[in-house]
Amino acid sequence: MNVIIVGPDRGLGAALDARGADVTRLEGAASGDRLREAGIESADLLVVTDVGEATAIPVALELNEGLKTVVYAADSVPEFVRGNLDLAVHPDVLPVEAVAEELTPDVE
Template sequence: MKAIVVGSDAGIADALEAEGVEVTRLEGVASGERLEDAGVADADLLVVTDVGEATAIPVAREHNPDLKTVAYTGDGVPEFVKGVLDLTVDPALLDAAAVAEELVGA
């Protein structure tokens, strides 16, 4: 399984790696070009931890319609993203290890 984590990862990247996932981390602007360079076309999972980078979700879906998308943040997700977002998880409610285990097992 391949994942891209966008934003400061709040432990989710390490937790995914502990589950055997190949993780690419993107900090800063997650443009279409940067997502392509990160391998979005072949990725199975996109996790966004910074809602300021929420535009990465629909952009990534354009490149990979089968991509599972997750917002791992305690902040509200913009309305325009909700239609292409598979899951929103608040880190205050579920820790990174539990989320990673569920995502890999799903």
């Protein structure tokens, strides 16, 4: 499973790595060009950990319609992004290990 994390890792990358996922971390502005460079067109999952970069979600979906999208952040997701999300998780509700397990049920 190919995963791109946009924003601070929050330990999620290591938890996904431990479950056998191939993780690419993208910090800073997640423009279409940067998402392409990170491999969004062949990614299975996009995880955004900084809602300030939530615009990456609709951009990524334009490049990869089958992409699963997740926000793992404490802040509220902008309204225009909510309809594009598969899952939103607050870090205080589920630890990274539980989130990684839910996101990669068939990996390991």
